[in-house]
Amino acid sequence: MRRARARSLAVLLLWGAAAACARTTPPPEAGTVQGFAPDLRGRRVMLLPVQQNLGVPGDPDAELAYGLQTRVAGIGWVLPAEVEDVLARSPAIQARTRGLQVGNFLSAEVERVGDPLYGELRRLASLVDADVVLLPVQAALAAVPEGDPSVRLWTALIDVRSGRVMWFSVLDGEPFPRGDPRGLASAVDELARTLLWYATN
DSSP, X not given: OHHHHHHHHHHXXXXXHHHHHHHTOOOOOTTOEXXXXXXXXXXXXXXXXXXXXESOOSOHHHHHHHHHHTTOSSOEEEOHHHHHHHHHTOTXXXXXXXXXXXXXXXXXXXXXXXXXXXXXXXXXXXXXXXXXXXXXXXXXXXXXXXXXOEEEEEXXXXXXXXXXXXXXXXXXXXXXXTTOXXXXXXXXXXXXXXXXXXXXX
């Protein structure tokens, strides 16, 4: 009995140490790219709205939709407006496109998403027959000591069947004066160039 208790205590201590390490993992920095972006041609990809917008002027959702759609042909993009329309016609489905719990992506490397985020993504994807979701976690102005700021985008590509994070990035656009629409366009172009690496445009 004492040995069993000692083993249980050791397991709890190891679990606690592992949890503490996970909490102290430094947040992903600019230039971070984790995983490998697969060729999405021939697949149906659900694009969700930007979940957190920290001071980025303009319309990041519209810019993302345009920048990604025009980069390469052959991808079945399901844009946020379409997802929201289908969701509005399905009141029994407990899911949302905005306000999702994405905080973990800002604090540590995420290999697989769990509930409640996973459940909501699965339900949304089932409505539009998508097997991959592109989740723009956050858009923010990157602080700089001097000069013009750049727009920074945190983005995750998730396999909705398994919850596995296939690819994740924190990418900056070129610096432009605050409020200049080219700042957001530049960040979206960098995201599209990196994610859709096989594009010919």
